[in-house]
Amino acid sequence: MRRTRKRQASRREQRRTATFLQRRTFWHDGQSAMQDTREKLIEFRDLQKIYRVGTELVHALRGVSLTIHQNEYVAIMGPSGSGKSTLMNILGCLDIPTSGSYLLNGTEVSHLSQSALARIRGRQIGFVFQNFELLPRTTALKNVQLPLMYAMLPRRRQRALAALERVGLADRAKHRPNQLSGGQKQRVAIARALAQEPDIILADEPTGNLDSATGNEIMSIFDELYASGQTIIIVTHEPDIAQRCHRIVTLRDGMIASDILSERGRAEAAPEGRPEFAPAVGAGA
Amino acid sequence: MNTAGRLSRAGHAVAGAAARSGQNILTAFAQIWANRGRSFLTTLGVIIAVTAIITVVSFVEGFGRYMTNMLRGYGTQYMIVWPDISWEQEITGIGRIIMDERDVEAVRTECPDIQRITPFLFTETQVAYRKSSAKQVPTRGVTEAYQVIRNYYVDKGRFFGPMDVEKAADVVVVGRSVLKLLQCDESILGDFVQIADRRFRVIGILEPKGSFMGDDQDETVMIPYTTMLQMFPQMRTTMRFLAEARSEEVIDQAEAQIRRVLRQRHGLTIGQPDDFGISRQDQMLREFGKVRTIAASVLAGIVSISLLVGGIGIMNVMFVSVSERTREIGLRKSVGGRRRDIMLQFLTEAVVLSTTGGAIGVAIGYVLTHMAGMHPQMVDINVPLWSVALALGFSAGAGVIFGVIPAFKAAILHPIDALRHE
Numbered sequence: 001m002r003r004t005r006k007r008q009a010s011r012r013e014q015r016r017t018a019t020f021l022q023r024r025t026f027w028h029d030g031q032s033a034m035q036d037t038r039e040k041l042i043e044f045r046d047l048q049k050i051y052r053v054g055t056e057l058v059h060a061l062r063g064v065s066l067t068i069h070q071n072e073y074v075a076i077m078g079p080s081g082s083g084k085s086t087l088m089n090i091l092g093c094l095d096i097p098t099s100g101s102y103l104l105n106g107t108e109v110s111h112l113s114q115s116a117l118a119r120i121r122g123r124q125i126g127f128v129f130q131n132f133e134l135l136p137r138t139t140a141l142k143n144v145q146l147p148l149m150y151a152m153l154p155r156r157r158q159r160a161l162a163a164l165e166r167v168g169l170a171d172r173a174k175h176r177p178n179q180l181s182g183g184q185k186q187r188v189a190i191a192r193a194l195a196q197e198p199d200i201i202l203a204d205e206p207t208g209n210l211d212s213a214t215g216n217e218i219m220s221i222f223d224e225l226y227a228s229g230q231t232i233i234i235v236t237h238e239p240d241i242a243q244r245c246h247r248i249v250t251l252r253d254g255m256i257a258s259d260i261l262s263e264r265g266r267a268e269a270a271p272e273g274r275p276e277f278a279p280a281v282g283a284g285a
Numbered sequence: 286m287n288t289a290g291r292l293s294r295a296g297h298a299v300a301g302a303a304a305r306s307g308q309n310i311l312t313a314f315a316q317i318w319a320n321r322g323r324s325f326l327t328t329l330g331v332i333i334a335v336t337a338i339i340t341v342v343s344f345v346e347g348f349g350r351y352m353t354n355m356l357r358g359y360g361t362q363y364m365i366v367w368p369d370i371s372w373e374q375e376i377t378g379i380g381r382i383i384m385d386e387r388d389v390e391a392v393r394t395e396c397p398d399i400q401r402i403t404p405f406l407f408t409e410t411q412v413a414y415r416k417s418s419a420k421q422v423p424t425r426g427v428t429e430a431y432q433v434i435r436n437y438y439v440d441k442g443r444f445f446g447p448m449d450v451e452k453a454a455d456v457v458v459v460g461r462s463v464l465k466l467l468q469c470d471e472s473i474l475g476d477f478v479q480i481a482d483r484r485f486r487v488i489g490i491l492e493p494k495g496s497f498m499g500d501d502q503d504e505t506v507m508i509p510y511t512t513m514l515q516m517f518p519q520m521r522t523t524m525r526f527l528a529e530a531r532s533e534e535v536i537d538q539a540e541a542q543i544r545r546v547l548r549q550r551h552g553l554t555i556g557q558p559d560d561f562g563i564s565r566q567d568q569m570l571r572e573f574g575k576v577r578t579i580a581a582s583v584l585a586g587i588v589s590i591s592l593l594v595g596g597i598g599i600m601n602v603m604f605v606s607v608s609e610r611t612r613e614i615g616l617r618k619s620v621g622g623r624r625r626d627i628m629l630q631f632l633t634e635a636v637v638l639s640t641t642g643g644a645i646g647v648a649i650g651y652v653l654t655h656m657a658g659m660h661p662q663m664v665d666i667n668v669p670l671w672s673v674a675l676a677l678g679f680s681a682g683a684g685v686i687f688g689v690i691p692a693f694k695a696a697i698l699h700p701i702d703a704l705r706h707e
């Protein structure tokens with residue numbers, strides 16, 4: 001059991017480097033096979049989520065199929081109530097779908113036990129929330145150490161410090177949330193999501209509570225993480241933010257309305273100066 | 286995988302678990318401190334319960350030890366035999382003879398397992414010396430055997446002897462506290478005092494005995510019982526006596542012998558009740574054991590009620606804590622906290638809360654016991670270690686029992702619902 005996990009972890013590591021290299025090659029060669037050469041990280045097949053409110057049934061997701069590969073940088077957009085958060089919660093194993101299949105790293109997770117889901121949340125997923133969700137009266141460092149503690153990883157302090165370093169907050173390690181600005185709080189939250197070296201970082205409106213300048217700073221951190229090989233999925237209402245990602249998935253009424261490359265994505269995918277080469281990704285509903 | 290690797294991984298797991306419980310305890314203390322007002326109020330029940338355990342146990346233990354030592358010091362070999370009379374007769378001396386010198390003499394000669402015997406007359410008299418006088422001084426009329434039976438020795442002068450008793454001599458042995466009452470010192474030896482208008486020569490001073498159950502043992506004078514009978518003739522018919530068995534092993538036989546002799550002399554037939562009573566020192570010890578058991582059950586009652594109240598308080602505050610921290614629970618779950626982790630965290634908090642209350646109770650108990658111990662009349666008391674362990678164990682147990690339901694409520698929260706909580 002532990003052995004497999006270890007092997008999985010090292011495989012993930014290799015994959016991350018591999019996809020990073022592939023992406024590089026891809027830029028140079030101008031091949032359009034991006035979706036096929038990268039390993040599938042997330043695969044949704046006909047996912048449904050139905051809430052029951054009293055006697056009413058609320059169809060939050062009505063048949064979503066979506067594939068996300070290693071080191072993709074995805075924005076999820078859509079009007080309020082279109083099911084973005086619902087989708088993210090299922091992605092993050094915080095919730096389970098009513099029907100359909102969800103393969104994470106090739107493992108079906110929609111039927112896993114509570115503690116197995118908790119384990120996945122702790123080791124493979126890093127969540128960033130709109131309102132930061134830092135523990136009050138707890139230092140930034142301790143906040144970042146929280147997932148490491150649950151994952152029982154060794155060298156928690158060093159890892160947490162390294163994560164704070166990556167978001168540029170090493171000098172605020174001893175500060176408590178009420179001693180930090182909104183942007184700093186969100187950076188601590190990102191460090192917390194990073195600390196466990198997850199496969200995916202999921203951010204539900206991470207800039208929703210921040211002004212646009214601070215929002216941009218936060219996005220720069222995501223950009224850097226992406227550049228170092230991290231897979232990132234961000235829910236946002238702001239087109240500016242979405243354009244900084246490479247792929248934009250738009251939901252409407254619990255279904256995928258469109259799934260396209262952003263301008264940046266097209267620019268990076270296409271050979272120098274020839275954006276018309278950009279491939280159309282996914283199949284919009 | 287090699288052994289070293291497995292070991293180091295197991296080491297990590299253990300270290301991780303330890304770090305987590307350490308973290309849980311720290312979190313618990315931080316939480317309790319953040320809400321110190323309400324935490325204190327909710328632990329009052331536990332504090333009271335534990336204070337009760339500590340102080341009551343200390344007192345009962347202290348008194349128990351004291352009583353036992355004291356009674357052993359007074360000898361456990363003797364018994365007191367008294368006539369079973371009405372108050373009226375005791376006071377007026379009018380009525381039939383129930384117990385007199387002939388009974389005492391019969392017991393002395395006919396009971397083989399009795400080695401010493403003395404009549405024991407008791408009253409309170411006024412004692413005067415020069416210009417000072419003391420009222421209601423306990424006055425005992427006995428023989429020389431009394432000092433041996435009760436370990437009441439003189440350390441200045443002498444006790445009266447058989448001759449003094451035979452002649453009904455006007456001699457007295459006084460206790461140290463009486464000297465104080467009479468505002469004099471040991472120079473009184475050889476001098477005369479006035480006891481109930483009769484002149485007595487002081488021939489001995491009793492060694493200090495201290496007090497027993499608040500009763501000053503040194504505030505007494507002793508005179509030959511024969512002299513006392515001359516002063517209070519009505520005592521002749523209702524005489525008490527002390528009889529000492531040959532050893533602790535033969536007390537039962539000695540008692541039976543006394544009973545047989547007295548019943549025979551008093552002409553009691555089978556079926557008629559005794560017209561006298563026999564009280565044994567070892568029985569007093571046993572009686573005291575019963576008192577202890579009663580004290581223990583009363584204590585158990587107080588403790589269980591206040592632990593129940595305290596426990597419900599803790600349960601209540603834990604429910605409040607869980608609902609206040611619903612979002613925190615959601616967050617903890619979203620970063621990998623399992624149900625059992627959350628459960629353990631809140632259970633730890635409840636136990637830390639109740640055990641802290643217990644520790645405060647122990648501290649208060651110590652202080653109270655110490656303060657009581659400083660009183661000069663107080664027996665030597667201290668807090669037995671086992672009562673501390675017991676009290677802390679009980680309070681931790683209350684934390685577990687009353688923390689389980691709130692902790693479970695926290696553990697089964699759905700992560701999303703918890704995070705959405707306002």
Ligand SMILES: Nc1ncnc2c1ncn2[C@@H]1O[C@H](COP(=O)(O)OP(=O)(O)OP(=O)(O)O)[C@@H](O)[C@H]1O
Pocket residue numbers: 051052053058059060078079080081082083084085086087
């Ligand atoms: N716990 C729930 N119980 C019942 N209905 C729910 C629940 N959560 C979400 N819904 C419903 O599901 C639908 C999708 O909600 P969701 O939160 O995913 O929307 P969203 O796209 O994130 O919206 P927003 O942009 O406002 O955050 C909504 O109609 C919402 O009312």
Ligand SMILES: [Mg+2]
Pocket residue numbers: 084085086
């Ligand atoms: Mg939402």
